[in-house]
Amino acid sequence: MISTVASQQLLSLRRQRVFLAALGMFVAMTAAAGLLGWSSHNTIVRVYDQAVKLLAANGQPAPPNPFLLKPELSLLSNMVVYVPLLGALLALLLGHLSVADDESTGLGRLIFSRRVSRTEYAMGKIAAAAISLAVILLAAMAVSVASLVVANQTAPTIEVVGRLGLFYGLSWLYLLVFALVGMGTALLSRRRSLALLSAMGAWLVITFTIPQFTSGLRPTASLNPIADPVGTSQRFFQITALARPISIAEQYKTASAQILATAPSEPVLHTVMRVVPVAVVAVVLAAAVMVLVQRHDFSRSSNGE
Amino acid sequence: MANDRRQRILAIARHEYRAAVRSRILVVLLGILIVTTAGSVVIASAEYASRLADYQAYRAAAVAGGATRIAPSPLAPLSLLRGAFEYIEYIGAVIAITLGYLTVSRERVNRTLPLIMSRPITTGELAAGSLLGAVWVITTLVAATTAVAVLSVGLVGHDWINPGQAGKLLLAFVAAIIYMATFYSLGAFATASSKVATNGLMAALGIWLVVVLVLPQIGDTLDADNQLPGGLFAALGLGHDGEVQILTHFATYETIRTSIEAASFAKHFERFAFAMTDVKERFRTLSLPDLFFQVRFSIVWILLYAGALPIALNRSFRKQPAIPQGETQ
Numbered sequence: 001m002i003s004t005v006a007s008q009q010l011l012s013l014r015r016q017r018v019f020l021a022a023l024g025m026f027v028a029m030t031a032a033a034g035l036l037g038w039s040s041h042n043t044i045v046r047v048y049d050q051a052v053k054l055l056a057a058n059g060q061p062a063p064p065n066p067f068l069l070k071p072e073l074s075l076l077s078n079m080v081v082y083v084p085l086l087g088a089l090l091a092l093l094l095g096h097l098s099v100a101d102d103e104s105t106g107l108g109r110l111i112f113s114r115r116v117s118r119t120e121y122a123m124g125k126i127a128a129a130a131i132s133l134a135v136i137l138l139a140a141m142a143v144s145v146a147s148l149v150v151a152n153q154t155a156p157t158i159e160v161v162g163r164l165g166l167f168y169g170l171s172w173l174y175l176l177v178f179a180l181v182g183m184g185t186a187l188l189s190r191r192r193s194l195a196l197l198s199a200m201g202a203w204l205v206i207t208f209t210i211p212q213f214t215s216g217l218r219p220t221a222s223l224n225p226i227a228d229p230v231g232t233s234q235r236f237f238q239i240t241a242l243a244r245p246i247s248i249a250e251q252y253k254t255a256s257a258q259i260l261a262t263a264p265s266e267p268v269l270h271t272v273m274r275v276v277p278v279a280v281v282a283v284v285l286a287a288a289v290m291v292l293v294q295r296h297d298f299s300r301s302s303n304g305e
Numbered sequence: 306m307a308n309d310r311r312q313r314i315l316a317i318a319r320h321e322y323r324a325a326v327r328s329r330i331l332v333v334l335l336g337i338l339i340v341t342t343a344g345s346v347v348i349a350s351a352e353y354a355s356r357l358a359d360y361q362a363y364r365a366a367a368v369a370g371g372a373t374r375i376a377p378s379p380l381a382p383l384s385l386l387r388g389a390f391e392y393i394e395y396i397g398a399v400i401a402i403t404l405g406y407l408t409v410s411r412e413r414v415n416r417t418l419p420l421i422m423s424r425p426i427t428t429g430e431l432a433a434g435s436l437l438g439a440v441w442v443i444t445t446l447v448a449a450t451t452a453v454a455v456l457s458v459g460l461v462g463h464d465w466i467n468p469g470q471a472g473k474l475l476l477a478f479v480a481a482i483i484y485m486a487t488f489y490s491l492g493a494f495a496t497a498s499s500k501v502a503t504n505g506l507m508a509a510l511g512i513w514l515v516v517v518l519v520l521p522q523i524g525d526t527l528d529a530d531n532q533l534p535g536g537l538f539a540a541l542g543l544g545h546d547g548e549v550q551i552l553t554h555f556a557t558y559e560t561i562r563t564s565i566e567a568a569s570f571a572k573h574f575e576r577f578a579f580a581m582t583d584v585k586e587r588f589r590t591l592s593l594p595d596l597f598f599q600v601r602f603s604i605v606w607i608l609l610y611a612g613a614l615p616i617a618l619n620r621s622f623r624k625q626p627a628i629p630q631g632e633t634q
Contacts, residue, residue, distance in 0.1 A: 025511070029519070036526050043529050043558070044565060050551045051541045063541040085518050092509065112354065190505055193410060197330045197403055200335055200510070204396055209341045211386070216348060219391045223522050290522075 001117055005124025006131065009098050013132055023136055026090050029082045034198075037075025041151045073163060073260040075151050076144055077086025078281060080256045081223055084207055084249055091175040092199045094132055095182025100192050123294035126286055129179040130172075136271045137168045139176070162264050167259045168182040173278050174252045176201065180285035187292040205247050214240050214247045214252035222249070249279050311344035313426050317434025318441065321408060325442045326409055334400045338392055339450060345388025346454045350462030353385055357464055381472060381583035382464040388453065390578040393447065393481050394571050397431060398517055401485040402509045405492025408435050432622040435493065436486065436615055443485045451478055470583075473593070477581035483611045484574040484581040490614035497621040517571040524566035529555060571611045574605035 004185045014020075052062050102108040112122065141164055156164075182199045189195040211217040214235060244250060255274040258262035325331055367375045412418040421431065451474070459465040466474065492509045499505030528550065530536045538548040552559065566572050580600045583589045588596060597604065 032523070036523065039527060043555075046555070047529055047537060047551055048541065051543060051547070052541075054547060054550060063543075080521075082523060089510070089514065162452070192504060193406065194330050196503065196506065197542060200399065201330075201333055202462075204337060206401065208392075208395065209337065209344075212341060212345055212348075218345065218388050219395045223518065223525075268543070271474050 001120045002124045002276050004109075005116065006120055006127040009125055010131060010208060012101060013097065015096065016101075023131070024091070026082075026086055026136060027139055027143060029086050030079065030143040033076055033078040033082060034046070034143060036078055037147055038151040040075055062181050072152070072160060073148075074262045075135065075290050076147065076164075076247060077257075077261065077262050079140075079144065079167075080253055080260070080262075083174065084252060085223075085254075087171065088178040088203055089200075090136070090184040091129075091133060091178035092196075092203060095129055095179035095184075096186050096196055096199060097182075098129060098179075099183050099186035103186075103190075103298070104192065106253070111299060117242070119290065122290045125183065126180070126289060127291075129183070130176055133172055133175050133179060137172050141168045142169065163259055163261065167256055169260065170252065170255055170275060170278070173282055174248070177278065177282050177285060180282065180289055184211070184292060186284060187296050200255035204223075210243075210247045211250050214244045215248070215250060244278050245273075246281075248281055251275070251277055254305065310430060312438050313430050314437060315625065316436040317421075317426070317431055318438035319352075321438025322441050323436050324411055325404055325407065325438070325467070328527075331400065331403060331407070334396070334403060335446060338396045338400060338446070340482060342389045342392045342420070342450050343453045343457060345392065346385055347459040347461050347563065349385040349388060350457050350460075353382070353464065354457075357462065381586075381589055382458050382466055383470050383582040384584045385458050385462060385583050386451075386454050386477075387476070387579065387584045389450055390477065390481065390575070390582065393450065393485070394575055397447075397450075397481065397485050398513055398571070400489040400490035401439075401443060402492035402506070402513055404439050404496070405504065405507065406496045406506045408439065408489075408493045409496040409505070413502060428623040429619055430612060432615075432619040433624075434619065436490065439489045439493075440482065440486050443489065447478060447481045455573040473581045473583075473596075477540050477578045480574060480577050480581070480607065483607060484570070487570065487614050490618040494614065494618045494621045497618070498624075499532040516569050520565055520569035521572045524562055524569070524572070527558075527562040527565070529558075567602070567606065570606065573606040573610075575581060575602055576603045577607065 048063070055062060069212070072237070102111070112118070144164055145156060145161065148160065178199075181202050182196075185199040186192075186195040189198060208219050208222055211222055212219075251274040255271050255278075257269040258266060258274075327488060365374055366538075413436035419611065456472070491512060492506070495512070496502050496505035499508065530538050530548065538544075538551075541547075543551070577600050579585055580588045580596050588599065591599065
């Protein structure tokens with residue numbers, strides 16, 4: 001029965017124009033990240049050529065090859081920003097639609113007249129969200145590999161593909177958190193807009209507010225692919241830095257930078273420990289969604305603003 | 306006649322204000338904005354207080370030592386408000402879109418739009434009244450945020466802003482109201498143009514995402530010097546003169562890059578607000594006319610956007626059917 005609920009949900013999402021538009025936007029942003037990476041590659045080549053000419057004219061030796069300083073996967077570093085921004089909002093929408101549509105179409109009232117338990121229903125919905133996100137991220141990974149081939153003019157090595165796989169795996173886990181937030185708020189509020197905006201409020205807090213308190217990162221700093229926390233010389237940050245492990249946006253970005261090798265390396269165990277809070281939050285939210293489905297009154301359709 | 310018209314617009318504006326204040330979601334988003342802004346400014350002010358104490362100790366020692374030339378303070382209390390304006394740029398825009406969405410969806414869901422339109426009121430007056438009411442709400446919100454920020458600088462940073470700085474802050478304050486009013490118009494326009502209000506909200510939030518987050522980030526990423534950690538030109542052993550010489554070969558590239566940034570309304574608001582609040586060190590010594598000259602293009606863009614969206618809002622209100630069609634949520 002879980003698979004029936006999940007396949008019905010996947011079919012419903014496939015028919016949603018809003019969802020398809022959001023999906024197209026995400027794939028387009030992945031392509032844009034690749035295009036920016038290719039542009040970056042070209043810019044470095046052209047600047048390097050000009051620098052060689054300029055230094056030669058001044059009788060100076062040629063500068064070091066800048067590609068020796070540039071990590072191979074850095075051309076995809078913008079994805080580390082787009083996933084928490086665009087991807088997380090898409091995941092919120094996906095989670096929201098999967099619950100809110102059942103309410104507004106009246107399906108929520110009908111479905112429990114069949115032999116479907118609430119646990120199976122909740123698990124089917126979560127499975128559908130997880131599968132949808134996996135499909136989206138697989139498409140994004142394919143676009144990323146194509147970008148690497150175009151930019152570097154060679155096929156990526158197995159190690160690079162492995163790193164990309166790990167990065168998109170972590171992104172899947174991170175986005176699942178937001179899909180569950182979207183489901184949770186839709187189950188908590190009868191008003192569709194209130195549910196959507198509450199989910200967005202949660203996204204704003206996770207993406208901007210918590211990193212501000214734990215690491216002094218202003219919103220513009222949060223748009224940087226590399227998280228650069230403030231020092232802990234201030235008493236305030238000595239205290240709030242203790243909460244950094246639960247700042248999942250920072251943990252995601254730092255772990256991603258490690259996986260893509262775009263930041264100075266740290267022990268593997270440290271990176272694994274950064275993934276743990278994201279996984280814990282996902283498990284807790286999944287449990288919360290299960291509980292909320294048990295308690296939710298599906299006999300009332302949503303209405304209001 | 307003009308008086309009647311004014312009375313009708315004011316009645317709609319009062320209705321808009323009351324309804325906004327009663328909205329739970331708006332109160333929650335406002336709470337997030339104020340707490341985050343206060344947190345940001347308090348954190349910056351705490352660090353500022355210690356730097357100010359260091360400067361005052363240096364100044365006292367220099368005076369006691371009989372020094373005739375004392376270095377002026379490099380500190381700028383207004384720059385501590387950077388976080389406040391960044392949060393208005395990001396979260397404030399979402400609040401404004403929500404406000405615009407609620408303006409339209411509220412009347413649709415409550416089925417009060419046919420009732421309002423049955424009174425002797427034009428769609429132009431309805432749009433003007435709604436916008437005026439929203440501007441009151443936004444002014445209250447920005448004033449509360451600014452007051453919290455200025456008090457934090459004074460009480461935590463131990464430095465109060467002077468009348469000249471207050472004047473510049475007022476200009477940034479007005480820009481913030483215009484910025485949010487424009488996003489309000491976007492939210493109301495997108496919702497009024499959509500049969501299903503939630504789809505309009507999502508479309509407006511999609512535009513917010515592109516204009517506020519994606520375009521500035523792309524413009525920044527394309528900056529030639531940002532291609533390597535620590536700067537590409539520094540990695541190539543080139544100083545500022547070398548960088549300027551090389552960039553002359555990248556005129557088209559730089560035009561495209563700056564055009565992408567120019568397409569972002571948020572970036573123009575940011576440039577203006579940062580210039581007024583001493584965030585950029587090179588602007589701190591400039592007089593107000595010089596500051597205006599430096600950010601003249603941003604001012605023009607802000608005014609263009611601020612003029613275009615209310616016009617679009619008026620048109621969408623005119624086209625909106627008085628009796629809601631299809632799904633209303």
